[in-house]
Amino acid sequence: xxxxxxxxxxxxxxxxxxxxxxxxxxxxxxxxxxxxxxxxxxxxxxxxxxxxxxxxxxxxxxxxxxxxxxxxxxxxxxxxxxxxxxxxxxxxxxxxxxxxxxxxxxxxxxxxxxxxxxxxxxxxxxxxxxxxxxxxxxxxxxxxxxxxxxxxxxxxxxxxxxxxxxxxxxxxxxxxxxxxxxxxxxxxxxxxxxxxxxxxxxxxxxxxxxxxxxxxxxxxxxxxxxxxxxxxxxxxxxxxxxxxxxxxxxxxxxxxxxxxxxxxxxxxxxxxxxxxxxxxxxxxxxxxxxxxxxxxxxxxxxxxxxxxxxxxxxxxxxxxxxxxxxxxxxxxxxxxxxxxxxxxxxxxxxxxxxxxxxxxxxxxxxxxxxxxxxxxxxxxxxxxxxxxxxxxxxxxxxxxxxxxxxxxxxxxxxxxxxxxxxxxxxxxxxxxxxxxxxxxxxxxxxxxxxxxxxxxxxxxxxxxxxxxxxxxxxxxxxxxxxxxxxxxxxxxxxxxxxxxxxxxxx
Numbered sequence: 001x002x003x004x005x006x007x008x009x010x011x012x013x014x015x016x017x018x019x020x021x022x023x024x025x026x027x028x029x030x031x032x033x034x035x036x037x038x039x040x041x042x043x044x045x046x047x048x049x050x051x052x053x054x055x056x057x058x059x060x061x062x063x064x065x066x067x068x069x070x071x072x073x074x075x076x077x078x079x080x081x082x083x084x085x086x087x088x089x090x091x092x093x094x095x096x097x098x099x100x101x102x103x104x105x106x107x108x109x110x111x112x113x114x115x116x117x118x119x120x121x122x123x124x125x126x127x128x129x130x131x132x133x134x135x136x137x138x139x140x141x142x143x144x145x146x147x148x149x150x151x152x153x154x155x156x157x158x159x160x161x162x163x164x165x166x167x168x169x170x171x172x173x174x175x176x177x178x179x180x181x182x183x184x185x186x187x188x189x190x191x192x193x194x195x196x197x198x199x200x201x202x203x204x205x206x207x208x209x210x211x212x213x214x215x216x217x218x219x220x221x222x223x224x225x226x227x228x229x230x231x232x233x234x235x236x237x238x239x240x241x242x243x244x245x246x247x248x249x250x251x252x253x254x255x256x257x258x259x260x261x262x263x264x265x266x267x268x269x270x271x272x273x274x275x276x277x278x279x280x281x282x283x284x285x286x287x288x289x290x291x292x293x294x295x296x297x298x299x300x301x302x303x304x305x306x307x308x309x310x311x312x313x314x315x316x317x318x319x320x321x322x323x324x325x326x327x328x329x330x331x332x333x334x335x336x337x338x339x340x341x342x343x344x345x346x347x348x349x350x351x352x353x354x355x356x357x358x359x360x361x362x363x364x365x366x367x368x369x370x371x372x373x374x375x376x377x378x379x380x381x382x383x384x385x386x387x388x389x390x391x392x393x394x395x396x397x398x399x400x401x402x403x404x405x406x407x408x409x410x411x412x413x414x415x416x417x418x419x420x421x422x423x424x425x426x427x428x429x430x431x432x433x434x435x436x437x438x439x440x441x442x443x444x445x446x447x448x449x450x451x452x453x454x455x456x457x458x459x460x461x462x463x464x465x466x467x468x469x470x471x472x473x474x475x476x477x478x479x480x481x482x483x484x485x486x487x488x489x490x491x492x493x494x495x496x497x498x499x500x501x502x503x504x505x506x
Contacts, residue, residue: 003048004226005200007207008033008041013197016051016189023056023184042187050193056186059179061167062153063145066175071149075142076102076110081119085133093122093129140166153180243499244384244488247476248366251386254410258403260362260388265348267368270300272336273347276312277354278425279454281327282335291343293370298339308354309333311458322453341370345385346425346469353389353459360463364388366472377484380473387469389451391461397428400448400466404432408445411475416445423447425455426467436478443478446470 005013011031016022019030028038045051063071073079083099084091097107111131114120117139121132144166148154159167170176205225206213213219241249252262275287285291303309314320316331348365366386373379390403401418408416415435423429426449433442448468456465473485479501482488487495 003196003200005197006041006044007225008037009044009050010197010200012038012041012045012187013050013189013193016187017194017197020188021186023186027187042185045193050190050196052188052190053185054188056184058182058184059156060153060182061148061156062178062180063148064175064178066173067145067148067170067177070145070176075113075139075145076100076106077114077117077119078139078142080107080110080114080131081133081136084120084131085136089133090130093131096131141169144170148177237497240497243480243496243501244473244476247479247501248384248472250411251366251472254407255364255388258362258406260364263348263352263363263365264367265342265345265351265365267342267370268295268298268339269342269347270303270307270336271338271340272300272303272307272309272312273351274340274342274344276316276331276336277307277350277455277458278346279315279452280424281316281329282332283329284424286343287335291372293341293372295339295341300337300339303337304333308458309336312336315454315458319454320458322457324452324454326454343371344369344469345387346467349387349389349467350455350459353456353461353465357460358391359461360392362388362390375486377486380485380489383485384472385469386446386472387467389465389467391463391465393463395464395466397430397450397466400450400468401430403466404446404448404468408432408434411479413445417442418448421447423449425452426450427452432468432470438481444470444474 011033012027015027015030019026022030024035024038024042027033027042028035031038033041042051042053046053070076074082080096080100083096087095087099100107100110102110111120115122118134119136120134123130123132140162144159144163147163156164156167167177203223206222207225209219209224213222240246256262271287275284276282280286311320313331313333315322315324315326317326317329319326345365345367348367349363352361352363364386365388366384368382369385370382371379373381375381390399404418405416413434413436417433417435418430419433421429421431426447429447429449431447432445434445435442446468447470448466451465451467456462473488476488477483477485480488480499
């Protein structure tokens with residue numbers, strides 16, 4: 001296949017042919033292309049092995065805190081010389097030490113350098129120590145500091161031998177200089193690429209099919225630049241659904257395909273619908289503050305006008321007309337009026353039964369619920385629950401097992417079991433579990449069962465009602481192979497862009 005060159009690649013190769021061994025910025029300036037275009041073209045040419053790219057590392061030096069101080073006040077050894085010269089050229093050592101305003105260690109080091117560089121001379125007279133001013137020539141370290149100050153930073157490779165020696169001396173002094181490394185890509189062209197470029201330019205390709213080419217018919221006699229359909233393109237990140245929402249939509253899709261109807265309900269509702277209508281006694285632990293979010297300033301004031309309060313009261317106290325014995329306690333309307341954030345989605349279903357009194361129905365819901373949980377890698381305050389019911393004249397627990405078996409197989413689970421458990425508002429009650437090969441164990445999927453007569457008869461529903469409900473995040477964690485439930489909502493951009501789940505197989 002003929003090697004294809006993009007116009008950007010052609011401009012880069014033409015420039016590199018004239019001056020090989022340049023960096024990206026120099027290429028952009030020479031070609032008139034943007035930095036982004038040059039970087040893109042370099043990647044294309046690297047893929048085609050037409051250029052060589054090596055990394056060039058340059059070291060630059062700037063002034064540190066004490067280096068900047070030395071620019072204004074002078075190096076410590078220079079300050080000692082100037083102090084001695086100012087006081088007449090010969091001064092007692094202790095007087096110089098006191099006047100220098102230096103600490104013991106700094107003065108000792110500075111004095112050693114001043115003597116070494118001939119800035120001062122040390123002498124003793126009658127056991128007293130004196131300093132005499134010496135030469136005052138500019139030191140190489142001073143010259144280097146001033147040079148760095150004027151340029152802010154200096155390329156180390158541009159320094160001469162004396163300057164490098166001065167730099168080494170300053171390097172041994174803490175906080176006088178700072179180093180910075182700059183890495184640059186240096187691009188050069190291969191001889192093979194030059195030959196390809198020369199041949200390519202001879203063919204005089206057209207890049208665009210213009211109206212002039214079409215109107216004049218000249219398109220028949222020109223060569224168009226071929227396109228490489230296998231050339232890599234930038235990866236795009238278009239807008240997409242959140243992975244959790246994507247999974248929720250999958251669950252909805254399965255139930256809708258099964259012929260179910262989706263129903264919705266309020267997030268805030270009276271305890272009557274959240275607990276009492278489900279035959280959950282008012283002293284049940286689930287109604288306590290540690291499990292439920294109560295709305296402190298709200299109460300259901302006219303619940304007697306919109307709900308079968310008297311019927312539910314009798315069901316709780318003595319069973320009413322359901323054939324049950326009830327819970328044998330004094331039911332409180334005030335407790336039933338307390339407003340709560342729903343702790344499960346089943347109240348949506350119960351309200352649907354009371355409102356529609358269906359003889360047959362298949363409905364489901366997927367929505368948020370709220371629990372006063374301890375936040376950890378498996379529990380949230382707010383999470384999603386999926387639940388639903390099937391009712392009809394001849395439905396049995398076997399039908400419910402069949403529905404959920406089909407549902408979980410659609411999600412990709414192969415090994416599914418059901419075993420007995422207890423729930424306050426279903427009897428018999430089962431728990432659906434599935435074996436996950438990746439984990440090597442059985443995991444809980446949902447609770448299920450047949451609504452008790454104490455739930456259905458007050459709603460005017462006489463046929464059996466098969467029900468189920470479970471937390472959705474448990475399935476989502478498995479689907480995306482995530483360990484911590486909190487990670488689902490941290491909005492880590494890289495994960496959000498690439499998250500996808502297998503639609504079959506766990």
